[in-house]
Amino acid sequence: MPLLLFLEQTLNGLQFGVTLFLMAAGLTLVLGIMNMVNLAHGAFYMLGAYFAATLVPITGSFLVSIVLALAGAAAVGLLTEVVALRTLYSRDHLDQVLATFGLILFFRELVKILWGPIAIFMDVPALFSGRVEIVPGAPYPVYRLVVLAVGVGVGGFLWWLIARTRLGMLIRAGASNREMVGALGIDIKLLYTLVFALGCGLAALAGMMAGPLYVVDIGMGDDILIKTFVVIVIGGIGSVRGAFVAAIIVGMVDTFGRILPSQFGLSATLAEISIYVLMAAVLLWKPRGLFPAAG
Amino acid sequence: MISSLDRSRIFVLLLLAALALLPIVATIGGEEFYIGQFRRILIFAIAAISLDLILGYGGMVSLGHAAFLGAGAYVVAILVHHASEETRFLGFIPGTFEPLIAWPAAMLVSAALAFFIGLVSLRTSGVYFIMITLAFAQMVYYVFVSWRAYGGDDGLRFRGGDTLAGFIDLGNDVVFYYVVFAVLLGVLYLGQRLVKSRFGRVIEGCRENERRMRALGFPTYRYKLTAFTLAGAVAGLAGALFATQESYISPSIMHWTRSGDLIIMVILGGMGTLYGPLVGAVVFMLMEKFLPDYTQHWQIVFGPILVLIVLFARRGVFGWLLPARPGGGGHG
Numbered sequence: 001m002p003l004l005l006f007l008e009q010t011l012n013g014l015q016f017g018v019t020l021f022l023m024a025a026g027l028t029l030v031l032g033i034m035n036m037v038n039l040a041h042g043a044f045y046m047l048g049a050y051f052a053a054t055l056v057p058i059t060g061s062f063l064v065s066i067v068l069a070l071a072g073a074a075a076v077g078l079l080t081e082v083v084a085l086r087t088l089y090s091r092d093h094l095d096q097v098l099a100t101f102g103l104i105l106f107f108r109e110l111v112k113i114l115w116g117p118i119a120i121f122m123d124v125p126a127l128f129s130g131r132v133e134i135v136p137g138a139p140y141p142v143y144r145l146v147v148l149a150v151g152v153g154v155g156g157f158l159w160w161l162i163a164r165t166r167l168g169m170l171i172r173a174g175a176s177n178r179e180m181v182g183a184l185g186i187d188i189k190l191l192y193t194l195v196f197a198l199g200c201g202l203a204a205l206a207g208m209m210a211g212p213l214y215v216v217d218i219g220m221g222d223d224i225l226i227k228t229f230v231v232i233v234i235g236g237i238g239s240v241r242g243a244f245v246a247a248i249i250v251g252m253v254d255t256f257g258r259i260l261p262s263q264f265g266l267s268a269t270l271a272e273i274s275i276y277v278l279m280a281a282v283l284l285w286k287p288r289g290l291f292p293a294a295g
Numbered sequence: 296m297i298s299s300l301d302r303s304r305i306f307v308l309l310l311l312a313a314l315a316l317l318p319i320v321a322t323i324g325g326e327e328f329y330i331g332q333f334r335r336i337l338i339f340a341i342a343a344i345s346l347d348l349i350l351g352y353g354g355m356v357s358l359g360h361a362a363f364l365g366a367g368a369y370v371v372a373i374l375v376h377h378a379s380e381e382t383r384f385l386g387f388i389p390g391t392f393e394p395l396i397a398w399p400a401a402m403l404v405s406a407a408l409a410f411f412i413g414l415v416s417l418r419t420s421g422v423y424f425i426m427i428t429l430a431f432a433q434m435v436y437y438v439f440v441s442w443r444a445y446g447g448d449d450g451l452r453f454r455g456g457d458t459l460a461g462f463i464d465l466g467n468d469v470v471f472y473y474v475v476f477a478v479l480l481g482v483l484y485l486g487q488r489l490v491k492s493r494f495g496r497v498i499e500g501c502r503e504n505e506r507r508m509r510a511l512g513f514p515t516y517r518y519k520l521t522a523f524t525l526a527g528a529v530a531g532l533a534g535a536l537f538a539t540q541e542s543y544i545s546p547s548i549m550h551w552t553r554s555g556d557l558i559i560m561v562i563l564g565g566m567g568t569l570y571g572p573l574v575g576a577v578v579f580m581l582m583e584k585f586l587p588d589y590t591q592h593w594q595i596v597f598g599p600i601l602v603l604i605v606l607f608a609r610r611g612v613f614g615w616l617l618p619a620r621p622g623g624g625g626h627g
Contacts, residue, residue, distance in 0.1 A: 035422075091605075097356060097358065097425065101555045102600070105601070106594070106598030108594065109594040222551075232426070233423060277434075283415065283418075
């Protein structure tokens with residue numbers, strides 16, 4: 001493989017990896033701390049993209065739109081948690097799967113009513129629309145680099161939040177022993193709501209950044225949700241660090257899985273299944289993922 | 296006074312009688328359209344019943360059951376496709392039009408697939424199990440999406456394969472309906488025998504408390520794997536019937552949301568009852584068919600209803616008829 005193609009694909013893989021990480025971080029926290037399977041996480045990815053795609057023409061500013069769309073998605077997440085999901089934490093996984101599947105149907109149809117069934121195309125913001133030569137002779141889209149930077153930035157922020165703040169301490173404590181945290185006088189319900197809204201915000205951020213790269217449509221949350229699950233399972237449920245490492249690995253494998261077969265004259269048939277093979281292999285080796293969370 | 300057990304038995308008999316009479320009533324009423332519609336429902340009921348074996352009785356929350364349905368359907372589609380092209384699958388397996396060969400082949404392939412997926416998945420439990428079954432199903436889905444020789448994303452249309460045993464014409468709506476109905480009865484009967492057998496008891500024991508079953512000396516992993524494989528085979532049979540009915544197959548049959556639909560059917564009707572999934576399939580698919588007539592956006596109503604069912608009525612339609620199981624009728 002030519003070196004330049006290799007570099008380009010590496011960057012693509014990293015960029016897809018951080019997108020997956022934004023999805024996985026919220027989901028793995030919800031799963032690890034509240035023991036809650038949330039299939040509706042992809043809906044927030046979709047909502048983020050639709051919110052941003054609608055706001056950009058209105059506000060005229062990509063940044064303002066992103067902030068508003070983030071707040072909007074987090075608010076919807078908050079509402080969903082309070083209205084529907086809160087009572088499900090103590091239920092078994094089957095109930096959670098079913099109820100959140102119901103939420104998927106609801107949100108998909110809501111989006112279809114509000115925005116119509118046709119896909120929306122989002123422009124790359126003018127500021128980042130150019131290309132830059134990181135290495136001579138290989139122009140690379142600025143926007144993808146921005147996505148990469150935002151992902152890494154959010155990763156750093158989450159690390160700080162979880163490892164260095166009081167809120168993070170409570171989150172970690174809640175993951176290890178939720179009864180104890182409650183007994184110590186912490187409002188665990190409020191904590192859960194906040195964590196859930198944070199997760200929704202991150203998913204929405206991933207969605208709105210993916211908007212200009214792919215296409216904004218109703219199915220967009222479904223496929224990435226499954227890949228996010230793969231990331232979480234490989235990383236170890238409840239571990240944000242594991243989610244980051246696994247997201248990068250999966251992003252790389254997925255990207256090169258598409259490129260490599262054609263390089264060797266093979267058909268791309270096996271591209272889509274590479275990450276599932278990876279997951280099965282990891283689980284045979286480490287049944288609880290690469291970084292099993294304590295507790 | 297009628298006990299609740301009798302009540303459920305009467306309900307089942309009435310339902311089966313209604314399904315048995317349906318083609319006759321529909322033909323007299325000039326509404327032949329319903330025959331195909333209900334045949335489709337019965338086919339999905341078979342798939343839902345197979346899921347109930349592992350979900351309801353075994354407590355295995357598999358979110359990838361549609362993969363077995365799809366694999367079975369593709370086996371039939373591919374065999375018929377090769378038979379009409381007069382070519383061979385992978386260069387050496389000849390195609391066939393005969394459902395008596397194609398359907399068992401579909402069961403065999405789905406069973407093998409379920410065996411291998413179960414082999415890995417059943418080592419895990421809880422959330423991991425849900426996600427792994429989901430991921431494996433997605434893997435199978437993508438194999439067929441990218442398999443250009445069999446239509447890839449666009450699906451595969453085929454002709455033929457609708458004469459059973461050389462003389463039963465499945466192209467006839469009514470005849471095919473009764474064939475599917477007979478298969479359904481067979482699956483219900485064998486399922487009933489199975490869950491009442493020692494094997495069925497062990498599977499239920501695994502759901503209630505797997506550790507205790509192991510302590511009692513049962514190799515629970517092998518039991519669960521056997522149940523998983525069996526359920527896969529029956530789902531494969533449903534898929535085979537589906538392919539024969541539609542003369543067309545596309546990967547969308549095994550999209551993961553289809554697995555979600557199957558779980559809904561099982562829960563809607565009543566989990567761990569075998570007849571419940573039949574009721575659930577009828578209710579779910581009639582809603583899916585007729586609610587769009589009232590509002591195009593029926594899912595915006597159905598989604599929240601699903602949430603409400605989970606929150607308040609999780610024993611399903613059938614649950615109202617049956618007495619509460621000792622121990623609260625919970626599942627693991």
